[in-house]
Amino acid sequence: MCSAGRHESETVVGRSAAILGAFGAEDGALGVSELSRRTGLPKSTVHRLVRALTAHGLLDRSGSRVRLGLRLFELGQLVPLRRDLRAAALPFMADLRDATHQIVHLAVLDGPEVVYLEILRSADAPAMPSRVGGRLPAHATGVGKAMLAFSPPETVDAVIAAGLPRLSRRTIVLPRLLRRELEGIRAAGCAFDREESGDGVVCAASPVFGSDGAVVGALSISGWSTGMKLERMAPAVRTAALALSRALRAPS
Amino acid sequence: MCSAGRHESETVVGRSAAILGAFGAEDGALGVSELSRRTGLPKSTVHRLVRALTAHGLLDRSGSRVRLGLRLFELGQLVPLRRDLRAAALPFMADLRDATHQIVHLAVLDGPEVVYLEILRSADAPAMPSRVGGRLPAHATGVGKAMLAFSPPETVDAVIAAGLPRLSRRTIVLPRLLRRELEGIRAAGCAFDREESGDGVVCAASPVFGSDGAVVGALSISGWSTGMKLERMAPAVRTAALALSRALRAPS
Numbered sequence: 001m002c003s004a005g006r007h008e009s010e011t012v013v014g015r016s017a018a019i020l021g022a023f024g025a026e027d028g029a030l031g032v033s034e035l036s037r038r039t040g041l042p043k044s045t046v047h048r049l050v051r052a053l054t055a056h057g058l059l060d061r062s063g064s065r066v067r068l069g070l071r072l073f074e075l076g077q078l079v080p081l082r083r084d085l086r087a088a089a090l091p092f093m094a095d096l097r098d099a100t101h102q103i104v105h106l107a108v109l110d111g112p113e114v115v116y117l118e119i120l121r122s123a124d125a126p127a128m129p130s131r132v133g134g135r136l137p138a139h140a141t142g143v144g145k146a147m148l149a150f151s152p153p154e155t156v157d158a159v160i161a162a163g164l165p166r167l168s169r170r171t172i173v174l175p176r177l178l179r180r181e182l183e184g185i186r187a188a189g190c191a192f193d194r195e196e197s198g199d200g201v202v203c204a205a206s207p208v209f210g211s212d213g214a215v216v217g218a219l220s221i222s223g224w225s226t227g228m229k230l231e232r233m234a235p236a237v238r239t240a241a242l243a244l245s246r247a248l249r250a251p252s
Numbered sequence: 253m254c255s256a257g258r259h260e261s262e263t264v265v266g267r268s269a270a271i272l273g274a275f276g277a278e279d280g281a282l283g284v285s286e287l288s289r290r291t292g293l294p295k296s297t298v299h300r301l302v303r304a305l306t307a308h309g310l311l312d313r314s315g316s317r318v319r320l321g322l323r324l325f326e327l328g329q330l331v332p333l334r335r336d337l338r339a340a341a342l343p344f345m346a347d348l349r350d351a352t353h354q355i356v357h358l359a360v361l362d363g364p365e366v367v368y369l370e371i372l373r374s375a376d377a378p379a380m381p382s383r384v385g386g387r388l389p390a391h392a393t394g395v396g397k398a399m400l401a402f403s404p405p406e407t408v409d410a411v412i413a414a415g416l417p418r419l420s421r422r423t424i425v426l427p428r429l430l431r432r433e434l435e436g437i438r439a440a441g442c443a444f445d446r447e448e449s450g451d452g453v454v455c456a457a458s459p460v461f462g463s464d465g466a467v468v469g470a471l472s473i474s475g476w477s478t479g480m481k482l483e484r485m486a487p488a489v490r491t492a493a494l495a496l497s498r499a500l501r502a503p504s
Contacts, residue, residue, distance in 0.1 A: 010304045012264035017308035020327055028332045052262045056269035057362075060333070068331045070362055073369075075272055076328020077385025079320045080280045081312070110309075110322055117325075133329025 015041055016049055020058065020068065025131065029065035076133075081108060082117050085217055088247055089208070092240045093120045093219065099236055102223040103128055105203070107143040108216065109151065110135070112162040114144040117217070126224050128201065139178055140167045142193035142205030143218035149185035150207045150215040156182065170195045190234045193220075200225050204233040206241035211249050219244065267293055268301055272310065272320065277383065281317035328385075333360060334369045337469055340499055341460070344492045345372045345471065351488055354475040355380055357455070359395040360468065361403065362387070364414040366396040369469070378476050380453065391430055392419045394445035394457030395470035401437035402459045402467040408434065422447045442486045445472075452477050456485040458493035463501050471496065 022038040023030065032050060036043045050066055053059040057071030077083065089106045096104045101122040107114040113135045121128075130136075138144025138159055148156050156179070164173045172178045185191045193203040205220035219241045221233045274290040275282065284302060288295045302318055305311040309323030329335065341358045348356045353374040359366040365387045373380075382388075390396030390411055400408050408431070416425045424430045437443045445455040457472035471493045473485045 008260050009264050009300050010307070012261050013268055013301065013304035013310075014308065016265055016268070017310060017323075023327075023330055025330060027330070028336075048261050049265065052265035055262070056266060058265075058269060067333070068327060070331060070333055070360070070367060071269075072324065073328040073331040073334045074367065074385045074387070075275075075320060076325040077383070078275055078277060078279070079322060079325040081319070081322055082325045084280075108322070115322055115326065131329070133326045135326070 012049070015039070015045060016053060016058075019046065019049055019053065020072070023068050025134070029062065029067045031064055032066070035066065085208075085248075086118050089118065089217075089219065089244050090120075092244045092247075093118065096120075096219065096221060096236060096240045097122050097125075100221050100233060101125060102221045102228060102233070103130075105130060105143060105205075105220045105222060107141075107147075107218055107220070109138060109144065109147045109155070112138055112159040114138050114141055114147070114218075126227070128222060129198065130222070136197060137165050137167065139164050140171045140193075140197045142191045142197075142203040142220045142222075145181060145185055145193070146191035146205040146207045146218040146220070147215050149182040149191065150209070167197050168195055168199050172196060188234075190238050191218075192230050192234075193222075194230070195225055202228055202230055204230050204237050206234075206238045208241050208248070209245040216248070264301070267291070267297065268305060268310075271298065271301055271305065272324070275320050277386070281314065281319045283316055284318070287318065337460075337500075338370050341370065341469075341471065341496055342372075344496045344499075345370065348372075348471065348473060348488060348492045349374050349377075352473050352485060353377060354473045354480060354485070355382075357382060357395060357457075357472045357474060359393075359399075359470055359472070361390060361396065361399045361407070364390055364411040366390050366393055366399070366470075378479070380474060381450065382474070388449060389417050389419065391416050392423045392445075392449045394443045394449075394455040394472045394474075397433060397437055397445070398443035398457040398459045398470040398472070399467050401434040401443065402461070419449050420447055420451050422451075424448060440486075442490050443470075444482050444486075445474075446482070447477055454480055454482055456482050456489050458486075458490045460493050460500070461497040468500070 018039045022035050032046050036046045054061045057069045060067045060069040093104045097120045101124055103125045104120045106118040107116050116132055116134050119132050160175045166173050191205045202225045203220045203222035205218050207215045208217045210216040219237055221237050270291045274287050284298050288298045306313045309321045312319040312321040345356045349372045353376055355377045356372045358370040359368050368384055368386050371384055412427045418425050443457045454477045455472045455474035457470050459467045460469045462468040471489055473489050
């Protein structure tokens, strides 16, 4: 159990990450018993780690209830991938929003999933379930397919190997169909989500490339299938993604 | 060193927090030597913890360089204090921005400092150094003084005990003057920052109260001393803070 400091470090860090990861998007404060249940760790271990994590502001304890701490929010604001890409993308995202009156997403690829870094909503845009910091399986989203289409083959293989979960009745769940879809996206430079991530929701997405020419993210315009002409949105999102890519290539 | 698991846990969590905390607002990737220098930890220890933190997405390693990981951004978005207060405040902040064409801040108190949860800038508002997730000493800011004025005496005592650093030539650094200032703010329900946090920057701030009647945050309108009439901003920020407090009291 307490042999080498190395093994112990990995154990403690892993258990700490498990406790922090036990909090969901809807959770406020959780009790130690609930954390023990969600992490599978003994209550005594959870108690010990909660005390240590609270001492450093990573958790916030009031009585017997525990919340994610403000320090995590501070650290999260400093994550370079998010901070720098978001800062470069915001003006282009605002232009897209104002030009289309829809919802504009900026996302990055993280393993087989996409993570939303920023979302700009036009005041008259419909409400959407997407959330900044939220995740979705890459193959089921426009931004995800746009990034996968321009990623190395091994990235696509890994996504397929991880399985292709179904989010809606239109989600592409067959590897063969996904590969064919990605070929089309490579040719067009634009990806469409036709109610593949959720019923009624559609989007047009385009990849963003970094200074080294590798795909670093994707922009998309989302709306309801009833209220948005996807083909009309494609040129706008493609133009914004190209402009952002050029900005990222420019020596700053 | 490796006696009880408890002591070891606190050590590992503390060192991990130190490594995460070693990254500043302007930092991108850092090397292990630099992290060792900033944390005072041996390189071997930093190596070991970086490996463990990277395995859980809290750090992101490319070659020998290390960055804060995307997982921290995700977790940070889930911090309830920020998530819930920000969500409730955004519409009121947007109204303030549109009504004043200045910069609107939402902040909370964390020990002797304020942390900015959200900032809304009017398109024609001046640029400001403030940053979402950034910190400033509470006694030197409008939002900080607004919260301190309505906090328990022991909170104010702790801030004074922590020392009153000077941010500008107008910062209130004398305990006696700070206490008198807070009395006036309690009476007025509004705090002013007259170039106390930085030369040329002024703001009017008002406290926000939670369902239990305790102060939970503060709203402010900031601008340049040359371009903003503080007294004219006070009723607007006070009104928005009262409306937000009422919204927080309303059973949801």
